[in-house]
Amino acid sequence: MAVELIKERKAVAMTGNQAIAEAMRQINYDVAAAYPISPQTELMGFFAEYLANGLVDTEFITVESEHSAMSAVIGAAAAGARAMTATAAQGLLYMYENLPIASNWRLPITMVLVNRALSAPLNIHCDHGDAMTARDSGWIQLFTENSQEAYHSLIMAVKIAESALLPAIVNMEGYIVSHTIGNVNLLTDAEVREFIGESDWRKNVPHPLLDTDNPVTYGATALPDYYTELKYPQHLATFEAKEHVKRVLEEFNRLAGTNYQVIEPYKLDDADFAIVVMGSTAGVARTAADQLREKGIKAGVLKIRLFRPFPYEEIAEALKHIKAVAVLDRHDSMNGLASPLYQDIASALYHLPERPMLHDFIYGLGGREVTVEDMLKAFNRLINIYTGRETRDRFTEYLQVRE
Amino acid sequence: MKLKGWKELPIGGIVIEPGNSREVETGTWRIARPVVDPQKCTDCLICWVFCPDDSIPSNGKVRFETELYHCKGCGICAVECPYKAIEMVQEADVIMEELKLTSK
Numbered sequence: 001m002a003v004e005l006i007k008e009r010k011a012v013a014m015t016g017n018q019a020i021a022e023a024m025r026q027i028n029y030d031v032a033a034a035y036p037i038s039p040q041t042e043l044m045g046f047f048a049e050y051l052a053n054g055l056v057d058t059e060f061i062t063v064e065s066e067h068s069a070m071s072a073v074i075g076a077a078a079a080g081a082r083a084m085t086a087t088a089a090q091g092l093l094y095m096y097e098n099l100p101i102a103s104n105w106r107l108p109i110t111m112v113l114v115n116r117a118l119s120a121p122l123n124i125h126c127d128h129g130d131a132m133t134a135r136d137s138g139w140i141q142l143f144t145e146n147s148q149e150a151y152h153s154l155i156m157a158v159k160i161a162e163s164a165l166l167p168a169i170v171n172m173e174g175y176i177v178s179h180t181i182g183n184v185n186l187l188t189d190a191e192v193r194e195f196i197g198e199s200d201w202r203k204n205v206p207h208p209l210l211d212t213d214n215p216v217t218y219g220a221t222a223l224p225d226y227y228t229e230l231k232y233p234q235h236l237a238t239f240e241a242k243e244h245v246k247r248v249l250e251e252f253n254r255l256a257g258t259n260y261q262v263i264e265p266y267k268l269d270d271a272d273f274a275i276v277v278m279g280s281t282a283g284v285a286r287t288a289a290d291q292l293r294e295k296g297i298k299a300g301v302l303k304i305r306l307f308r309p310f311p312y313e314e315i316a317e318a319l320k321h322i323k324a325v326a327v328l329d330r331h332d333s334m335n336g337l338a339s340p341l342y343q344d345i346a347s348a349l350y351h352l353p354e355r356p357m358l359h360d361f362i363y364g365l366g367g368r369e370v371t372v373e374d375m376l377k378a379f380n381r382l383i384n385i386y387t388g389r390e391t392r393d394r395f396t397e398y399l400q401v402r403e
Numbered sequence: 404m405k406l407k408g409w410k411e412l413p414i415g416g417i418v419i420e421p422g423n424s425r426e427v428e429t430g431t432w433r434i435a436r437p438v439v440d441p442q443k444c445t446d447c448l449i450c451w452v453f454c455p456d457d458s459i460p461s462n463g464k465v466r467f468e469t470e471l472y473h474c475k476g477c478g479i480c481a482v483e484c485p486y487k488a489i490e491m492v493q494e495a496d497v498i499m500e501e502l503k504l505t506s507k
Contacts, residue, residue: 105415165414207417217418229409230416 080201080208103138125367
């Protein structure tokens with residue numbers, strides 16, 4: 001039986017990895033399986049300490065690879081367990097072939113993705129390259145700005161995954177959040193456990209493998225005559241997941257006094273120019289918007305919390321009146337078109353009768369520091385293109401590349 | 404076989420009833436079908452032993468007609484038959500014969 005450690009709410013200074021390990025302890029997962037990779041290694045290390053000290057009941061499987069980690073949590077979740085894993089960068093890519101299996105089988109697994117740049121060149125620092133590769137895997141994805149949000153998001157993700165019956169990724173930026181100390185308001189163990197509800201292997205999934213009275217087969221073949229019919233319910237579930245996310249965010253807001261939404265507009269109501277961004281960069285973007293407003297330029301920021309399913313209706317509503325929008329993506333998909341976030345934003349706006357001008361900035365690659373000056377540069381370039389003072393060869397540009 | 408719609412399928416593509424491969428019509432995969440010559444067949448049931456798809460029904464004494472809903476036309480029965488009583492006939496020829504009959 002898991003020990004009740006935190007009986008009163010308290011604010012503590014914690015890194016993102018510590019905060020996530022704390023959430024994992026409070027959630028008291030049935031099963032966790034992980035393989036070490038920076039910057040996630042430390043997170044599982046903190047959790048392993050809790051396990052060694054007898055604070056949790058979790059079966060922690062120290063697997064031989066990320067491929068095995070994902071396979072183990074898929075098996076555990078299909079059995080009926082509340083299961084999680086954590087990884088980063090190449091580790092996620094090694095898991096990848098199993099990701100669409102987890103989502104089609106509708107297994108409510110949660111994963112902490114400690115965002116790290118993809119090789120090559122080898123780099124352990126933050127960008128969103130890993131998360132972007134999973135954007136079409138059928139997993140729900142939440143992005144977080146700091147350790148507080150990461151802590152809250154993992155707790156919410158458990159409930160989101162189990163109500164939407166889809167696996168969910170919580171993105172936490174490597175080093176920028178995972179290894180940086182910030183204030184974290186912790187809920188009590190009892191509050192977290194009541195919010196997510198007790199893990200019941202009979203109810204976590206509709207057909208648990210542990211139910212030996214009603215044996216089932218997971219992973220049967222579906223040939224051309226059935227494949228479509230087995231994809232379509234997942235297609236619908238992915239759309240429906242947004243409502244599950246919204247409901248869980250609302251419930252969590254009532255519990256924790258937060259104000260989490262699927263997207264978070266900042267001074268957009270009267271804005272002429274806006275930056276769309278995900279993760280920790282939202283902070284510097286808001287500061288830049290404030291500085292521009294002091295000079296009389298109506299700037300705003302749209303932070304996207306829910307990346308998958310993509311809240312295109314909410315985004316169109318938030319941006320429809322803006323003159324020009326700069327989409328900032330911490331990843332380059334190398335597709336000869338634009339960053340993934342730009343493509344999604346463009347799709348979300350396409351059906352509006354009048355659309356903002358769009359520009360795409362790729363930034364923050366491999367942990368490149370992102371400053372307020374960078375955000376001002378993005379705003380200025382956007383405004384100058386919009387007003388015709390500057391021209392552009394392409395709508396996709398690198399924000400921080402040295403000549 | 405009537406194909407099920409998406410609403411009739413369990414969540415996650417899970418198989419919840421045992422033995423439902425019986426419902427899958429593998430007979431459509433066949434390009435040749437076994438045709439038994441009753442004059443040569445002795446009901447030795449060697450074909451029943453070898454059939455990998457359980458498509459040769461028998462009561463243990465008599466070989467009944469090949470069950471074409473599942474027979475994939477692999478031809479193992481024709482090869483194994485000690486009396487050369489089974490001939491593999493091309494499905495295309497069967498269809499042509501049927502067409503000739505219906506066009507008369």
